[in-house]
Amino acid sequence: MTENTNPQVPENAGQPGKIQDHFELFQTDTYQDLFAYKRQFEGAHDPELITQTAEWTKTWEYREKNFEREALTINPAKACQPLGSLFVASGFEGTLPYSHGSQGCVAYFRTHLTRNYKEPFQAVSSSMTEDAAVFGGLNNMKQGLQNSYELYKPKMIALCTTCMAEVIGDDIGSYVTTTKNEGMIPEDLPVPAAHTPSFVGSHITGYDNMLVSILKTLTKDKKAEATNGKFNFNLGFDPYVGNIREMKRILGLFGIDYTILSDNSDTFDSPNTGEFKMYNGLTTLEEAGDSINAEGTFFFQKYTTPKTQELITKEWDQKTYNFRPFGIKGTDEFLMALSAITGKAIPQELQDERGRAVDAMTDSQAWIHGKRVALYGDPDHVFGITQFLLEMGAEPVHIVVTNSNPDFEAELREVLTNSPYGQEATIWGKKDLWHLRSLMFTEPVDLLIGNSYGKYLWRDTKTPLVRIGYPIFDRHHMHRYATLGYQGAINQFNWIVNTILDELDRQTNIPAKTDISFDLIR
């Protein structure tokens, strides 16, 4: 036994105005001693063994064991369906997202979205408990719909399910009908209802299921003889509100009449006016209803929205297009197609922006050419970044997509095969960030691109992290920027190159040792 250290007041005491919070306080001798003293009660392992084991987790042997996993998932890069459902629903005018099932889920969804955007996110639950597990959730839904309608006065309630409701087999469609028949909510209140079990797919699946249901509900009996001359645009589960705004700016420059399905840019970035406004979805229900009469619909995340695209192609008999306007070539292809389809010329302003973006990339390209990169995220998200990396001469090496699918992998593999910079790449479908840890230790890279959860990989492997994705909890305001179009290319490039330069400074800042290369001009 070590004797009680009888810990003293930490060193700051007595210094007026100096307050130490967790960043400093726990580094003081007082607390370092306290931790050392506490350790003897912890039943902790020998520090030597811990070091050895830590080193072992970095080896090929560990990697092989790690990749033999069949049942255990560690640090996955995917969420569950309802998150995507709430996300897409919130872009429609006056829409209250509603999660039917246990109530804890909706607390988690709201928390997650709120932490990413630092914006309020309002959604309700049926608050089902054990009795509902036995008798079904009809009563909960009836009351839930009535209460939420009366209190929050939505123009639409977008209902999705939790896994509890799915396992007990609640018939949500007929429950909604019953609620209406009993006069608890108005007959004409749109209540799209989507099945979104968490044990199928991921958040992108839930996005698709909810959007299908919303569009089916709102476009019912709205098919007209003639088209309305507009085009629909869907960005998928794209966390950047800047992308929707950039898209609208581009369409404005073209002079194209459009509907964004769904426009949640204000939902996740509303002005502070001193007044809380609950609904900020910008896609009006009327526009959404009329989207069935558009000339065509553009999808930017084909692997997020296969069912929506099928609905629009087959049932609406509308032309649909898949583009990824990310990076230079991706944006070029999109703008050329947009010009060809609409018969409008590519605006000079965008042509100038292209020139500036290419110019900027050329200025910094030498710092990124040949850099080995690991990245992860949703299929289309990863696709866009990979294309962009290849056109800058960076080499994607480890591409982890937990919510992958074979079609996506085949399409991306072709792109990689056809690029001289894609030869080292492996697409790791259905793998998680603990697999990625092994990959990064055994086959190191220069750069990691991912969401905030990547910071644990940054800490362990010391690989600099560029935060692009969802969620980003530990950096502010990233979601306000565009990653789309030429402007987005500049933004992404800026993040990437300056992360590399910051890291170079960190590696060259020891006086008389590494600071030979601590250059002022880079």
Add this chain to the structure above:
Amino acid sequence: MSTVEERKALVQEVLEAYPAKAKKSRSKHLNVTEENASDCGVKSNKKSVPGVMTTRGCAYAGAKGVVWGPVKDMIHLSHGPVGCGYYSWSGRRNYYVGTTGVDTFGTMQFTSDFQERDIVFGGDKKLTKLLKEVDELFPLSQGTTIESECPVGLIGDDIEAVAKKHAKETNKPVVPVRCEGFRGVSQSLGHHIANDTVRDWVLPKADEYRKLPEGFEPGPYDVNIIGDYNIGGDAWPSRRLLEAIGLRVICQFSGDGTFNEVVMTPLAKMNLIHCYRSMNYICRFMEEKYEIPWLEYNFFGPSQIAKSLRKIAAQFDETIQAKAEQVIAEHQERMDQIVEKYRSRLEGKEVMMMVGGLRPRHVIPAFEDLGMKVIGTGYEFGHGDDYKRTADYVGEGTVIYDDVSGFEFEELAKQMKPDLIAAGIKEKYVFQKMALPFRQMHSWDYSGPYHGYEGFEVFARDMDMAINNPTWGLVQAPWQD
């Protein structure tokens, strides 16, 4: 009208928006404290009304997120579909010391990621295989807890049998926690369920599992810190104080705690409990089974810290009592400085609070130390005994709201116009859009610690930062009236 009458009228007005049935239910959860009331006069721990936007979570959140999750050297498996573990991953700032992924696992997410086939055919086989994989990849882990999510309880899996078998084969603890989200009415039942698993699956084998520190002899001053989750490091200044008055803390359960500390608990002479709501169950059990008394304390703000230190010391001998007085005296000057500095900036400011199961009462005196006044408070998942205890903390005219809905909270705040709202992340930006200063009282808004003397300094600084934030003066554009 008196304040009480005015506020009662306000509560009635807010309730008017509800349909009849919901109004009837909700009316029992809202009240205004009258003079010398011995109770807050609200119902609690009842089912949330569907559709009203409760802030509550579920039993899983209580068991995994609160009670078991912070035990740092065990692997806590979110058993079922991927979402629950994903959303709760690293969400609670339970600080710990350790090498993550090697001997500690607090900021990792382990899930069985149920697919449709697992729902159809059951997940027990997958769980069996999964536990083997855990042992292979994390040999230094000190055991596993299995937190079951909604589907597991609905499809009839027998996680207890799997746990028992694996524990027997490996001689390592495997604790099945039946915390499906539909159980109970809030996080609270999850706390209870998790406490019960300590009683049923851990303590009976405590002697077998326990690794005593070298040369350890039980002593008269051995205590456990129970129910401090070490948010932003809270438990450490608390531990420092207890050690400074001469006690020996042999376990922190669960913030920065280990499995060994959990099995050390029966050796203590007293359980010192901070969060009564989430951990009273195990304290009561240990009192009954091992005759270990328990004592609630409050380490928010210098007044309560001094009061609590004296209360704790009174359970021990004069040496401890003398040291407690010495420790209180040592900090007095510094606390006076802090109060002097911040009180002038915060005097008379009014606060509305809404937090989980402890802070809605425990933090009130810390605000009062700064000259502030709590005009409304309520719990997400408190019970009757919490509201009873709250009556000792609140003054006449305080509005009490249990399981407050989004609508109620917004309407009350609009009318009562507090200078600060102290609640959770889901509420934060709603009120900030109303230009109302706000601090998160679950996560300390990424600051902390708030417990102990050092914690109070940070608390005072943070409340001042929120209220006297210059950007509030920018909300109104100069060309608006």
